[in-house]
Amino acid sequence: MTSEQVVPRRGRGRPRAADAGDSRERILAAASAEFSRHGYEAVSLRSVARAASVDAALVHHYFEDKADLFTQAIGMPLRPDRVVKTVLSGPREDVGANLLRAILGGFEEPGFRDRVLGLLRTALGHEFAAAMLRQFLVKEVLHRVAIELAVPDGELRATLTASQMIGLVVLRYGIRAEPLASVPLDELVVRVGPVIQWHLLGFPEAKGP
Amino acid sequence: MTSEQVVPRRGRGRPRAADAGDSRERILAAASAEFSRHGYEAVSLRSVARAASVDAALVHHYFEDKADLFTQAIGMPLRPDRVVKTVLSGPREDVGANLLRAILGGFEEPGFRDRVLGLLRTALGHEFAAAMLRQFLVKEVLHRVAIELAVPDGELRATLTASQMIGLVVLRYGIRAEPLASVPLDELVVRVGPVIQWHLLGFPEAKGP
Numbered sequence: 001m002t003s004e005q006v007v008p009r010r011g012r013g014r015p016r017a018a019d020a021g022d023s024r025e026r027i028l029a030a031a032s033a034e035f036s037r038h039g040y041e042a043v044s045l046r047s048v049a050r051a052a053s054v055d056a057a058l059v060h061h062y063f064e065d066k067a068d069l070f071t072q073a074i075g076m077p078l079r080p081d082r083v084v085k086t087v088l089s090g091p092r093e094d095v096g097a098n099l100l101r102a103i104l105g106g107f108e109e110p111g112f113r114d115r116v117l118g119l120l121r122t123a124l125g126h127e128f129a130a131a132m133l134r135q136f137l138v139k140e141v142l143h144r145v146a147i148e149l150a151v152p153d154g155e156l157r158a159t160l161t162a163s164q165m166i167g168l169v170v171l172r173y174g175i176r177a178e179p180l181a182s183v184p185l186d187e188l189v190v191r192v193g194p195v196i197q198w199h200l201l202g203f204p205e206a207k208g209p
Numbered sequence: 210m211t212s213e214q215v216v217p218r219r220g221r222g223r224p225r226a227a228d229a230g231d232s233r234e235r236i237l238a239a240a241s242a243e244f245s246r247h248g249y250e251a252v253s254l255r256s257v258a259r260a261a262s263v264d265a266a267l268v269h270h271y272f273e274d275k276a277d278l279f280t281q282a283i284g285m286p287l288r289p290d291r292v293v294k295t296v297l298s299g300p301r302e303d304v305g306a307n308l309l310r311a312i313l314g315g316f317e318e319p320g321f322r323d324r325v326l327g328l329l330r331t332a333l334g335h336e337f338a339a340a341m342l343r344q345f346l347v348k349e350v351l352h353r354v355a356i357e358l359a360v361p362d363g364e365l366r367a368t369l370t371a372s373q374m375i376g377l378v379v380l381r382y383g384i385r386a387e388p389l390a391s392v393p394l395d396e397l398v399v400r401v402g403p404v405i406q407w408h409l410l411g412f413p414e415a416k417g418p
Contacts, residue, residue: 117333118333120333120379121330121333121334123383123384124326124327124329124330124333124379124383124384125330130383130384130385133384134384134385134386134387137384137386138386138387142386155387155388156388156389156392156400159380159386159387159388159389160389160400160401162376162380162386163373163376163377163379163380163381163389163401164372164373164376164404165376166376166379166380167371167372167373167374167375167376167377167379168372168376170329170333170372170375170376170379171368171371171372171375172372174332174333174339175332175333175339175342175343175346176339176343177343177346177347177351177368177371178343178347178364178368179364179365179368180365180368180369180372183365191365191369191408192369192372194407195373195404195407195408198403198404198407199400199404
């Protein structure tokens with residue numbers, strides 16, 4: 001497919017023969033609007049293509065699936081589901097520390113940090129934003145963790161893991177409570193890694209029989 | 210002291226001979242305004258008395274100290290420092306579970322839940338609100354925990370504890386991620402109690418030598 005398939009949106013003052021970067025940006029803008037209007041569950045790659053006035057194949061060309069489109073629309077530098085998969089493919093006893101390091105590592109980038117804190121703030125204030133964040137977390141992150149872990153209560157374990165992660169983000173990067181805000185990432189991994197491990201797999205299993 | 214010491218505020222349409230309930234409410238309103246304007250650190254019982262146009266002794270009559278005034282001004286049903294003291298006076302190996310039960314128990318009250326989520330939302334959005342919440346947390350809650358625990362890194366342990374608590378509040382009551390949102394409090398204590406214990410005291414100490 002080429003950029004010729006793109007029908008420029010009216011009233012945006014863009015040239016008719018939009019380049020590839022333009023179509024990608026247009027799809028992202030349409031996706032943001034669609035997710036905000038209808039929520040994570042209700043949106044499909046097809047409905048975003050319709051909203052952006054492009055062929056559905058073009059959306060598939062730029063974005064792997066809905067999770068990919070969503071994370072790029074809200075500007076996440078990493079796909080949570082990929083992080084989860086990578087981390088879970090490492091040694092089982094290091095899952096807690098590795099997951100923590102991967103997620104917190106992303107927060108060293110100020111732009112990402114600010115967007116996630118903004119997302120959390122909105123989610124705490126608006127029923128709709130909370131539902132969207134919840135649907136995304138459950139469907140694209142937590143459910144995958146649950147499947148990968150193959151423990152019967154994997155979904156509860158995944159939400160408990162998220163609770164420690166999000167709390168750490170809020171206190172370290174949002175409220176910036178000391179001394180937590182200044183502790184080096186390595187020390188944080190030593191402190192909180194076992195907690196993530198506990199939430200995900202329980203300590204006895206993590207430490208062996 | 211009596212309510213005669215109270216100078217009614219102008220323009221509120223209240224009767225001149227205010228009753229005791231009125232003076233208390235007036236002090237709380239002045240305290241809210243002072244905390245919002247100047248932050249937690251800069252406000253004193255004396256400055257609130259001045260703002261409310263009452264004698265400082267009257268403020269002391271209704272409120273034990275600044276922490277008491279603050280928690281009542283923002284509508285907290287429990288004083289975090291008292292909760293901490295009560296919990297720490299129980300068995301050392303039950304500190305995690307008891308602290309968790311006490312704090313989460315407060316969130317069963319919808320009014321309190323909404324106020325704390327509102328406070329968090331504001332803190333994530335405004336530098337000033339974040340500073341106020343941080344100052345209150347550090348000075349009135351975390352510092353006390355650190356002293357009571359008598360561990361060298363008590364302040365870091367206290368902020369890590371707060372990170373798990375706040376994350377749990379955000380996910381269970383704010384975003385309401387399932388299945389975490391529906392898990393009975395008792396099961397939550399079993400799941401997260403050991404984490405709080407780990408953050409506060411470390412597992413080895415909690416489990417004995």
